[in-house]
Amino acid sequence: MLDLYDIIIIGGGAAAASAVLTAKNRGKTVAVITNPLETSSLYRAEKITNYPGLPPMSGREMTELFRRQIEENATDVIEGRALNVMPMDESFGVAVGNDFYQCRSLIIAAGITRENLYPGEGEFLGRGVSYCATCDGMLYRGKTVAVIGNSHEAKEDADFLEGIGCKVLRFEQNGRYEISGGMKADTVSFKGEKYPVDGVFIIKDTVSVTRLVPGLEYEAGGIVTDRSMATSVPGVFAAGDCTGKPYQLAKAAGEGNIAALSACDYMSKLNG
Numbered sequence: 001m002l003d004l005y006d007i008i009i010i011g012g013g014a015a016a017a018s019a020v021l022t023a024k025n026r027g028k029t030v031a032v033i034t035n036p037l038e039t040s041s042l043y044r045a046e047k048i049t050n051y052p053g054l055p056p057m058s059g060r061e062m063t064e065l066f067r068r069q070i071e072e073n074a075t076d077v078i079e080g081r082a083l084n085v086m087p088m089d090e091s092f093g094v095a096v097g098n099d100f101y102q103c104r105s106l107i108i109a110a111g112i113t114r115e116n117l118y119p120g121e122g123e124f125l126g127r128g129v130s131y132c133a134t135c136d137g138m139l140y141r142g143k144t145v146a147v148i149g150n151s152h153e154a155k156e157d158a159d160f161l162e163g164i165g166c167k168v169l170r171f172e173q174n175g176r177y178e179i180s181g182g183m184k185a186d187t188v189s190f191k192g193e194k195y196p197v198d199g200v201f202i203i204k205d206t207v208s209v210t211r212l213v214p215g216l217e218y219e220a221g222g223i224v225t226d227r228s229m230a231t232s233v234p235g236v237f238a239a240g241d242c243t244g245k246p247y248q249l250a251k252a253a254g255e256g257n258i259a260a261l262s263a264c265d266y267m268s269k270l271n272g
């Protein structure tokens with residue numbers, strides 16, 4: 001792993017693959033942070049018939065092709081969920097669990113987040129609600145915590161929390177929960193039942209892009225960008241479904257290409 005990458009790309013679909021290829025051709029070092037490939041929208045598509053240059057194939061086959069290209073061309077691929085981005089002096093830090101990666105320019109290619117926030121989730125985030133058991137679990141040693149999520153990671157996190165002495169209440173992600181409390185979250189409500197807790201761990205595959213980077217401008221349809229795919233935060237570019245409709249592969253790949261070129265321009269201007 002490098003101490004400082006030229007570019008970090010968050011996401012592992014068509015937009016990310018296209019951005020990696022272009023950045024590599026420009027001689028840049030690139031780390032790709034991505035969830036497992038089954039989390040890409042494309043993975044669920046039955047058959048893709050409108051991507052230029054490729055014969056019809058299943059979404060799963062195409063996802064695997066993109067992932068292979070990413071693995072063959074990125075400097076490093078980090079499998080995990082980017083939790084948040086910290087703008088620093090002419091660079092960015094990206095947290096993935098307890099690890100931290102740094103880059104000069106960032107491309108968000110995170111697709112769309114379909115889940116809505118649970119009532120209380122945003123309000124109590126950092127006050128009893130956490131997205132990361134490894135980061136915050138120790139605060140709840142010996143206490144009762146809820147773990148909401150269906151993924152393999154959610155199960156692992158629940159096991160980890162039990163292992164450090166927490167009493168864990170498991171909840172499926174699809175339910176309609178409400179998180180409430182006073183200064184801190186202290187209750188999860190579900191189907192009329194109230195469960196007293198000391199903390200709530202919500203383990204989703206994705207983190208809403210609205211909360212990924214502070215100051216990122218967002219409209220209902222996606223991250224606001226200009227034609228160079230620059231966002232409202234200098235040095236941060238976005239591509240693919242996360243910038244809004246149409247949700248199409250060719251658009252995602254095109255935007256990934258533009259975002260990578262723009263990130264390269266941004267860095268050459270930084271160098272003066």
Ligand SMILES: Cc1cc2nc3c(=O)[nH]c(=O)nc-3n(C[C@H](O)[C@H](O)[C@H](O)COP(=O)(O)OP(=O)(O)OC[C@H]3O[C@@H](n4cnc5c(N)ncnc54)[C@H](O)[C@@H]3O)c2cc1C
Nearest residue numbers: 011013014015035039041042045082111240241247248249
């Ligand atoms: C059922 C279905 C059928 C479709 N059919 C077609 C079709 O026929 N033709 C067509 O052109 N398009 C089709 N689409 C749309 C197409 O799949 C999307 O437009 C395309 O996949 C978008 O690519 P992307 O790179 O922007 O995002 P995605 O492919 O969604 O990739 C984003 C990746 O980033 C990951 N990610 C998100 N947040 C984080 C984070 N915080 N940390 C790490 N990783 C993260 C996600 O888990 C995901 O793996 C279809 C979509 C669906 C759901």
